[in-house]
Amino acid sequence: MRISLLCTNHSPPLLPHLSTRPDASAMTILPRLNPRVLNLHRYLRRRSFSPVAAAVRQDPTVWSPAPLSLVEGAAESLFNVSVNLSDCPDVAESFTRPGQYLQLRVPTEPKPVFLAIASSPSSLGEMEFLVKSIPGTTADALCRLRKGDVVELSMVMGKGFDIDQISPPEKFPTVLLFATGTAISPIRSLIEWGFGADKRSDVRLYYGTRNLEGMAYQDKFKGWESSGIKIVPVFSEADDNWSGERGYVQDAFARDKRISDPQSTGAVLCGPEEMTEAVISLLTDDGVSSDKILDNL
Numbered sequence: 001m002r003i004s005l006l007c008t009n010h011s012p013p014l015l016p017h018l019s020t021r022p023d024a025s026a027m028t029i030l031p032r033l034n035p036r037v038l039n040l041h042r043y044l045r046r047r048s049f050s051p052v053a054a055a056v057r058q059d060p061t062v063w064s065p066a067p068l069s070l071v072e073g074a075a076e077s078l079f080n081v082s083v084n085l086s087d088c089p090d091v092a093e094s095f096t097r098p099g100q101y102l103q104l105r106v107p108t109e110p111k112p113v114f115l116a117i118a119s120s121p122s123s124l125g126e127m128e129f130l131v132k133s134i135p136g137t138t139a140d141a142l143c144r145l146r147k148g149d150v151v152e153l154s155m156v157m158g159k160g161f162d163i164d165q166i167s168p169p170e171k172f173p174t175v176l177l178f179a180t181g182t183a184i185s186p187i188r189s190l191i192e193w194g195f196g197a198d199k200r201s202d203v204r205l206y207y208g209t210r211n212l213e214g215m216a217y218q219d220k221f222k223g224w225e226s227s228g229i230k231i232v233p234v235f236s237e238a239d240d241n242w243s244g245e246r247g248y249v250q251d252a253f254a255r256d257k258r259i260s261d262p263q264s265t266g267a268v269l270c271g272p273e274e275m276t277e278a279v280i281s282l283l284t285d286d287g288v289s290s291d292k293i294l295d296n297l
Contacts, residue, residue, distance in 0.1 A: 063105060063152040064088035068145055074130060075209075075216040078182065079143040081129045082119075083153065091153050095121050097160025098189035099270070099296030104129070105152040106141045113138040116270070116296075117156070118185035120193040127153075130185045130216055161190055161294045166266030169196035172292070173264055177229070178249055178279050180208040180271040186296055187270055188217060197228040202260075208234040208249040208275070212242070232256070250278035262287030268294045 070082035083104075085092040091102070095117060103112040119128035133143040142151065166172040175195070179187045184207055197203045205224070209215045212235065221231050234245040234252040245252040249271070259265050265288045269276045280293055 061103065061154050063154060064091050065150050065152050066091070068147055068149050068151060069126060070128075070147060071143065071145055075218075076211075076213040077133050078214070078216050079131045079133060080118075080216075081131050081142060083127045083129075083151065085125055085127055088153065091155060092125070092127070094156040095127070096156075097121060097162075098193045099160035099186040099294075100156045100158045101186075101296070102156045103154040104138075104142065105154075106138055106145070107150070107152075109138040109141050111138055112152075112154070113142065116183070116185040116189075118188050120189055122193060130182050130188075132182050158296055160296055161186070161268055163190070163195050163294070165294060166268075166292055167196070169199035171264060172266045173200045174202040174259065174261070174266070175200055175204075176253070176265070176267040176283075177203070177205040178253070178267065178269045178271060178275065179205070180249055180275055181214075182216075183270040183272075184216060185270075187268065188220070190268060191224055191227070191229065200228065202258075203229045204232055205229050206232045206234060206249045206253055208236065208252075208271075210237045211235050211239065249275050250282065253279060254282055257282070257286065259283075259286050259288065263289070266292040266294070270296060 064087075066083045066085060066088050068081065069084045070080060072080050074080045098121065099116070100121075101114055101116045104115050105112040113131075115129045115131065117127060118130050119126060131139050131143055133140045145151070166175060175197070177187055177190075187205065187207075191197070191205075207215070212218075212233075215233060225231060232245055232252060234247065234249050235242055236246070236248055238244075238246050245255075265283075267279070267283055267288065269279055276295065280290070283293055284290055
Protein backbone atom coordinates (compact mmCIF):
# COMPACT_ATOMS: atom_id res chain seq x y z
CA MET A 1 0.00 0.00 0.00
CA ARG A 2 0.99 3.54 -0.49
CA ILE A 3 -0.26 3.16 2.57
CA SER A 4 -1.13 0.30 -0.01
CA LEU A 5 -1.20 1.28 4.94
CA LEU A 6 11.08 5.56 22.14
CA CYS A 7 12.89 3.89 26.06
CA THR A 8 14.47 0.60 25.40
CA ASN A 9 12.30 -2.48 25.51
CA HIS A 10 13.01 -5.07 28.18
CA SER A 11 11.07 -8.17 29.02
CA PRO A 12 8.73 -7.22 31.90
CA PRO A 13 9.70 -8.62 35.28
CA LEU A 14 7.74 -11.55 36.59
CA LEU A 15 5.23 -10.52 39.21
CA PRO A 16 5.65 -12.32 42.56
CA HIS A 17 2.35 -14.15 42.32
CA LEU A 18 3.17 -15.33 38.81
CA SER A 19 6.15 -17.41 39.85
CA THR A 20 6.46 -20.73 38.08
CA ARG A 21 6.44 -22.41 41.49
CA PRO A 22 3.13 -22.81 43.31
CA ASP A 23 2.73 -20.46 46.23
CA ALA A 24 -0.03 -20.49 48.80
CA SER A 25 -0.18 -16.73 49.16
CA ALA A 26 -0.48 -16.40 45.38
CA MET A 27 -3.45 -18.75 45.39
CA THR A 28 -5.22 -16.53 47.90
CA ILE A 29 -4.49 -13.35 45.94
CA LEU A 30 -5.42 -14.44 42.42
CA PRO A 31 -9.15 -14.98 43.00
CA ARG A 32 -9.49 -11.39 44.18
CA LEU A 33 -7.98 -9.92 40.98
CA ASN A 34 -10.41 -8.68 38.36
CA PRO A 35 -10.41 -10.37 34.91
CA ARG A 36 -8.63 -7.48 33.21
CA VAL A 37 -5.70 -7.67 35.65
CA LEU A 38 -5.58 -11.44 35.36
CA ASN A 39 -5.36 -11.21 31.56
CA LEU A 40 -2.51 -8.72 31.83
CA HIS A 41 -0.67 -10.95 34.28
CA ARG A 42 -1.09 -13.99 32.03
CA TYR A 43 0.17 -11.91 29.13
CA LEU A 44 3.29 -10.81 31.06
CA ARG A 45 4.10 -14.38 31.98
CA ARG A 46 3.57 -15.59 28.42
CA ARG A 47 5.76 -12.80 27.03
CA SER A 48 8.57 -13.53 29.50
CA PHE A 49 8.75 -17.22 28.60
CA SER A 50 7.66 -16.96 24.96
CA PRO A 51 10.03 -18.61 22.45
CA VAL A 52 9.98 -15.34 20.48
CA ALA A 53 10.94 -13.23 23.49
CA ALA A 54 14.67 -13.50 22.82
CA ALA A 55 14.19 -12.38 19.23
CA VAL A 56 12.30 -9.24 20.18
CA ARG A 57 14.28 -8.34 23.31
CA GLN A 58 16.68 -6.16 21.33
CA ASP A 59 13.86 -4.27 19.59
CA PRO A 60 14.29 -0.55 20.44
CA THR A 61 10.57 0.15 19.96
CA VAL A 62 8.60 1.08 23.06
CA TRP A 63 5.77 -1.44 23.42
CA SER A 64 2.71 -0.80 25.55
CA PRO A 65 0.50 -3.75 26.61
CA ALA A 66 -3.22 -3.18 26.12
CA PRO A 67 -6.26 -5.50 26.27
CA LEU A 68 -8.57 -6.08 23.32
CA SER A 69 -12.07 -4.76 23.84
CA LEU A 70 -13.57 -6.13 20.61
CA VAL A 71 -12.81 -8.70 17.93
CA GLU A 72 -15.67 -9.28 15.50
CA GLY A 73 -16.28 -9.94 11.83
CA ALA A 74 -16.59 -6.86 9.64
CA ALA A 75 -16.84 -8.39 6.15
CA GLU A 76 -15.46 -11.38 4.27
CA SER A 77 -12.01 -12.13 5.81
CA LEU A 78 -12.10 -8.76 7.62
CA PHE A 79 -12.34 -8.09 11.35
CA ASN A 80 -13.04 -5.07 13.50
CA VAL A 81 -10.47 -5.00 16.29
CA SER A 82 -10.61 -2.51 19.17
CA VAL A 83 -8.01 -1.96 21.87
CA ASN A 84 -8.57 -0.40 25.28
CA LEU A 85 -6.04 2.40 25.83
CA SER A 86 -6.89 3.18 29.44
CA ASP A 87 -3.48 2.01 30.64
CA CYS A 88 -1.41 3.51 27.80
CA PRO A 89 -2.38 7.20 27.47
CA ASP A 90 0.91 7.97 25.69
CA VAL A 91 -0.21 5.86 22.73
CA ALA A 92 -3.57 7.64 22.63
CA GLU A 93 -1.93 11.06 22.83
CA SER A 94 0.45 10.25 19.96
CA PHE A 95 -2.54 9.85 17.62
CA THR A 96 -3.13 13.38 16.33
CA ARG A 97 -4.24 13.05 12.67
CA PRO A 98 -6.36 10.69 10.57
CA GLY A 99 -4.14 8.59 8.33
CA GLN A 100 -1.63 7.64 11.00
CA TYR A 101 -0.74 4.06 11.88
CA LEU A 102 1.15 1.95 14.40
CA GLN A 103 2.66 -1.46 14.97
CA LEU A 104 0.78 -4.12 16.88
CA ARG A 105 2.40 -7.20 18.34
CA VAL A 106 0.76 -10.47 19.36
CA PRO A 107 2.67 -12.29 22.16
CA THR A 108 2.94 -15.58 20.26
CA GLU A 109 4.16 -14.07 16.97
CA PRO A 110 7.75 -13.04 16.09
CA LYS A 111 6.78 -10.12 13.84
CA PRO A 112 4.52 -7.12 14.47
CA VAL A 113 1.89 -6.00 11.99
CA PHE A 114 1.51 -2.43 10.76
CA LEU A 115 -2.10 -1.23 11.02
CA ALA A 116 -3.74 1.99 9.88
CA ILE A 117 -5.96 3.42 12.60
CA ALA A 118 -9.65 3.36 11.72
CA SER A 119 -11.01 5.38 14.64
CA SER A 120 -10.89 9.14 14.97
CA PRO A 121 -8.15 10.93 16.93
CA SER A 122 -11.00 12.38 18.97
CA SER A 123 -12.08 8.91 20.15
CA LEU A 124 -11.32 8.55 23.83
CA GLY A 125 -10.00 5.42 25.48
CA GLU A 126 -10.28 3.13 22.44
CA MET A 127 -8.41 2.61 19.19
CA GLU A 128 -10.00 0.71 16.31
CA PHE A 129 -8.55 -1.19 13.35
CA LEU A 130 -9.83 -3.03 10.31
CA VAL A 131 -7.74 -6.18 9.93
CA LYS A 132 -7.59 -8.66 7.07
CA SER A 133 -7.08 -12.22 8.23
CA ILE A 134 -4.41 -13.85 6.05
CA PRO A 135 -3.51 -17.40 7.15
CA GLY A 136 -0.07 -17.72 8.72
CA THR A 137 0.37 -14.03 9.48
CA THR A 138 0.38 -11.93 12.65
CA ALA A 139 -2.86 -10.36 11.41
CA ASP A 140 -4.46 -13.81 11.35
CA ALA A 141 -3.25 -14.52 14.89
CA LEU A 142 -4.72 -11.19 16.00
CA CYS A 143 -8.11 -11.98 14.48
CA ARG A 144 -8.18 -15.26 16.42
CA LEU A 145 -7.83 -13.52 19.79
CA ARG A 146 -10.76 -12.62 22.03
CA LYS A 147 -11.91 -9.72 24.14
CA GLY A 148 -9.59 -9.35 27.12
CA ASP A 149 -6.52 -10.84 25.45
CA VAL A 150 -3.51 -8.55 25.67
CA VAL A 151 -1.52 -7.26 22.70
CA GLU A 152 1.29 -4.70 22.47
CA LEU A 153 1.16 -1.36 20.67
CA SER A 154 3.93 0.92 19.48
CA MET A 155 3.59 4.68 19.51
CA VAL A 156 1.58 6.08 16.62
CA MET A 157 3.58 6.84 13.47
CA GLY A 158 3.23 8.70 10.18
CA LYS A 159 2.29 12.22 9.20
CA GLY A 160 -1.34 11.43 8.48
CA PHE A 161 -3.51 13.53 6.19
CA ASP A 162 -2.66 17.24 6.20
CA ILE A 163 -6.23 18.47 5.78
CA ASP A 164 -5.06 22.09 6.15
CA GLN A 165 -3.90 21.77 2.53
CA ILE A 166 -7.52 21.53 1.36
CA SER A 167 -9.10 23.94 3.83
CA PRO A 168 -11.19 25.96 4.39
CA PRO A 169 -14.16 24.09 2.89
CA GLU A 170 -15.41 27.22 1.15
CA LYS A 171 -12.18 27.43 -0.85
CA PHE A 172 -12.14 23.70 -1.68
CA PRO A 173 -15.78 22.70 -2.23
CA THR A 174 -14.78 19.52 -4.11
CA VAL A 175 -12.98 16.75 -2.22
CA LEU A 176 -12.53 13.30 -3.74
CA LEU A 177 -11.76 10.33 -1.48
CA PHE A 178 -10.30 7.06 -2.79
CA ALA A 179 -9.81 3.78 -0.93
CA THR A 180 -9.65 0.05 -1.57
CA GLY A 181 -9.91 -2.90 0.81
CA THR A 182 -8.64 -2.28 4.34
CA ALA A 183 -7.29 1.09 3.19
CA ILE A 184 -10.76 2.39 3.98
CA SER A 185 -9.55 2.50 7.61
CA PRO A 186 -7.79 5.89 7.53
CA ILE A 187 -10.56 7.31 5.31
CA ARG A 188 -13.09 6.28 7.94
CA SER A 189 -10.88 7.97 10.54
CA LEU A 190 -10.93 11.16 8.48
CA ILE A 191 -14.70 11.09 7.90
CA GLU A 192 -15.48 10.56 11.58
CA TRP A 193 -12.92 13.11 12.72
CA GLY A 194 -14.55 15.64 10.40
CA PHE A 195 -13.18 17.69 7.52
CA GLY A 196 -16.15 19.94 6.82
CA ALA A 197 -17.86 17.62 4.34
CA ASP A 198 -21.22 19.19 5.13
CA LYS A 199 -19.81 22.57 4.12
CA ARG A 200 -18.55 21.36 0.74
CA SER A 201 -20.71 20.99 -2.35
CA ASP A 202 -19.11 17.87 -3.89
CA VAL A 203 -17.55 15.18 -1.69
CA ARG A 204 -17.27 11.69 -3.20
CA LEU A 205 -15.86 8.46 -1.80
CA TYR A 206 -14.76 5.89 -4.39
CA TYR A 207 -14.49 2.71 -2.37
CA GLY A 208 -13.28 -0.45 -4.11
CA THR A 209 -13.52 -4.09 -3.03
CA ARG A 210 -13.94 -7.40 -4.83
CA ASN A 211 -17.65 -7.64 -4.06
CA LEU A 212 -20.36 -6.56 -1.65
CA GLU A 213 -19.45 -9.31 0.84
CA GLY A 214 -15.93 -7.90 1.16
CA MET A 215 -17.02 -4.29 1.79
CA ALA A 216 -16.58 -3.16 5.40
CA TYR A 217 -18.46 -0.37 7.19
CA GLN A 218 -21.68 -0.69 5.20
CA ASP A 219 -23.52 0.03 8.43
CA LYS A 220 -21.86 3.45 8.51
CA PHE A 221 -22.75 4.52 4.97
CA LYS A 222 -26.04 6.15 5.90
CA GLY A 223 -24.34 8.34 8.49
CA TRP A 224 -21.53 9.24 6.13
CA GLU A 225 -24.01 10.18 3.42
CA SER A 226 -25.97 12.35 5.84
CA SER A 227 -22.75 14.26 6.51
CA GLY A 228 -22.53 15.19 2.82
CA ILE A 229 -20.48 12.35 1.31
CA LYS A 230 -21.61 10.54 -1.84
CA ILE A 231 -20.42 6.93 -1.69
CA VAL A 232 -19.49 5.20 -4.95
CA PRO A 233 -18.93 1.47 -4.36
CA VAL A 234 -16.75 -0.18 -7.02
CA PHE A 235 -16.58 -3.98 -7.32
CA SER A 236 -13.88 -5.78 -9.29
CA GLU A 237 -15.72 -9.12 -9.12
CA ALA A 238 -19.36 -8.09 -8.95
CA ASP A 239 -22.10 -10.61 -9.58
CA ASP A 240 -24.77 -10.22 -12.25
CA ASN A 241 -27.15 -8.51 -9.83
CA TRP A 242 -24.85 -5.54 -9.29
CA SER A 243 -25.90 -2.47 -11.29
CA GLY A 244 -23.28 -0.06 -9.95
CA GLU A 245 -19.66 0.61 -10.84
CA ARG A 246 -17.49 -2.33 -11.88
CA GLY A 247 -13.75 -2.76 -12.25
CA TYR A 248 -11.29 -0.69 -10.27
CA VAL A 249 -11.52 2.61 -8.44
CA GLN A 250 -9.36 4.44 -10.99
CA ASP A 251 -11.55 3.16 -13.84
CA ALA A 252 -14.74 4.29 -12.12
CA PHE A 253 -13.28 7.73 -11.52
CA ALA A 254 -12.07 8.01 -15.11
CA ARG A 255 -15.64 7.41 -16.26
CA ASP A 256 -17.11 9.80 -13.73
CA LYS A 257 -14.60 12.67 -13.41
CA ARG A 258 -16.91 15.71 -13.28
CA ILE A 259 -14.34 18.13 -11.90
CA SER A 260 -15.81 21.58 -12.47
CA ASP A 261 -12.90 23.61 -11.08
CA PRO A 262 -9.52 21.87 -10.63
CA GLN A 263 -8.14 24.79 -8.63
CA SER A 264 -10.76 24.32 -5.93
CA THR A 265 -10.47 20.52 -5.83
CA GLY A 266 -8.67 18.40 -3.26
CA ALA A 267 -8.24 14.64 -2.95
CA VAL A 268 -7.33 12.07 -0.29
CA LEU A 269 -6.02 8.66 -1.36
CA CYS A 270 -5.27 5.44 0.46
CA GLY A 271 -4.63 2.13 -1.23
CA PRO A 272 -2.21 0.16 -3.41
CA GLU A 273 0.37 1.96 -5.49
CA GLU A 274 -1.24 1.00 -8.80
CA MET A 275 -4.48 2.69 -7.80
CA THR A 276 -2.97 5.80 -6.24
CA GLU A 277 -0.61 6.44 -9.15
CA ALA A 278 -3.42 6.06 -11.68
CA VAL A 279 -5.72 8.40 -9.74
CA ILE A 280 -3.00 10.99 -9.23
CA SER A 281 -2.31 10.94 -12.96
CA LEU A 282 -5.99 11.47 -13.76
CA LEU A 283 -6.26 14.33 -11.26
CA THR A 284 -3.12 16.18 -12.29
CA ASP A 285 -3.98 15.76 -16.00
CA ASP A 286 -7.22 17.56 -15.21
CA GLY A 287 -5.35 20.39 -13.53
CA VAL A 288 -5.62 19.48 -9.83
CA SER A 289 -2.53 20.70 -7.99
CA SER A 290 -0.33 17.87 -6.69
CA ASP A 291 -0.04 19.51 -3.27
CA LYS A 292 -3.82 19.22 -2.91
CA ILE A 293 -3.67 15.45 -3.38
CA LEU A 294 -3.09 13.98 0.08
CA ASP A 295 -1.76 10.63 1.17
CA ASN A 296 -0.48 9.46 4.55
CA LEU A 297 3.13 8.63 3.68
